[in-house]
Amino acid sequence: QVQLQESGPGLVKPSQTLSLTCTVSGGSISSGSYYWSWIRQPAGKGLEWIGRIYTSGSTNYNPSLKSRVTISVDTSKNQFSLKLSSVTAADTAVYYCARVMTGYFDYWGQGTLVTVSS
Amino acid sequence: EIVLTQSPATLSLSPGERATLSCRASQSVSSYLAWYQQKPGQAPRLLIYDASNRATGIPARFSGSGSGTDFTLTISSLEPEDFAVYYCQQRSNWPPSLFTFGPGTKVDIK
Numbered sequence: 691q692v693q694l695q696e697s698g699p700g701l702v703k704p705s706q707t708l709s710l711t712c713t714v715s716g717g718s719i720s721s722g723s724y725y726w727s728w729i730r731q732p733a734g735k736g737l738e739w740i741g742r743i744y745t746s747g748s749t750n751y752n753p754s755l756k757s758r759v760t761i762s763v764d765t766s767k768n769q770f771s772l773k774l775s776s777v778t779a780a781d782t783a784v785y786y787c788a789r790v791m792t793g794y795f796d797y798w799g800q801g802t803l804v805t806v807s808s
Numbered sequence: 809e810i811v812l813t814q815s816p817a818t819l820s821l822s823p824g825e826r827a828t829l830s831c832r833a834s835q836s837v838s839s840y841l842a843w844y845q846q847k848p849g850q851a852p853r854l855l856i857y858d859a860s861n862r863a864t865g866i867p868a869r870f871s872g873s874g875s876g877t878d879f880t881l882t883i884s885s886l887e888p889e890d891f892a893v894y895y896c897q898q899r900s901n902w903p904p905s906l907f908t909f910g911p912g913t914k915v916d917i918k
Contacts, residue, residue, distance in 0.1 A: 727907075737844075737852065737895055739907040750906050753809075786851055793899030793907070794842040796863065798851035 692716045694787050694799035702781075702806050708774040712787030712799060719768045720745045725790035728761060728772045730783040731801075738783075742790055743770055777806045810834055812896055812910035820918040827883040829913045831896035836876045840899045843872055843881045846912075847892045855894075856881065883915075891917050 698710035712726070719726065728740040741751035743761045751759050755774070763770040774781060782805050788795040811834040821827055831841065839859040844852035854863040856872035859879060869884040883890055896910040 736911045737897075737909040739909070742906070788851075792857070793840060794854055794857045794897070795844075795852070796854050796857075798853075801851055 692789060692797045694789065694797055696785060696787050696799045696802040698802060698804070700803055700805060702777055702804060703808050704778055704806055705776055708772070708777050708781060708804055708806070710772045710785055710787075710802065710804070712770050712772075714768045714770075714789075718765075719763065719770065720765050726763065726770045727788045727790050727795060729786045729788055729795065730781075731786070732780075732783040740772065740774075740785075779806050782806045810837060810898055810900060810908055812898055812908055814894075814896060814910040814913045816913060817911070818914045818916060820916055821886055822918045823886050823888055825886050827881075827886055827890070827915055829881040829883075829894055829915075831874075831879040831881070831910050833877045833879075833898055837898040837900070839875045840901075841872075841874070841879050842897045842899070843870075844895045844897065845890075845892045846895065852895060886915070891915055 693715045695713045702708045725742040725744050727742040731737050741759050741761045743749045743763050749761050758775045760773040784801040784803050786801045787799045789797040813832050815830045841859045843856040846852040855866050855870050860872045871882045873880050893912045893914045895912045
């Protein structure tokens, strides 16, 4: 059974860079034809896809965030990571990592709340 | 960008009743649509993919239908654990907007 776990600071100052890591267990991140994604959800609101990465390093990003987002993968650690630069209060949200199975998100992490505040 | 709209925003029903949720796309997504269930404090759970295929372990009372721009999630007989928020999601083969979610429908207890 694949499991995903997000980790990283829960508080980030405005204008700084948000950095999160997703650790995959129960299987190799490189096995199968899967992409790996980040999704976020502001409190009381809906879901917003941030971007995805393949284990080759190929990425796609949400156009609305593309200028600020970088997703990377470390297959040796079975991890992938998110960096979101120049954050504002609008970036405060629960951030989820997820596995992408033929375009759908079949396994999710539990989510981690990131608050942007000084 | 493909925009998904869901209706109604809230559906108030009793256990045992049938729930019918709608998702409409701003342009055709063929059958590339999924449904998720989210309970408070939890991550979403994949219920249906490719419009009508149940994900692993999903009870048969959940079914999906539709293609093109109009889709439906039906819960044949609501169980107490089914009261939650439901989101639809489309996947596009072409950038820039690969994945978008609908705003959600909350199914609450009447």
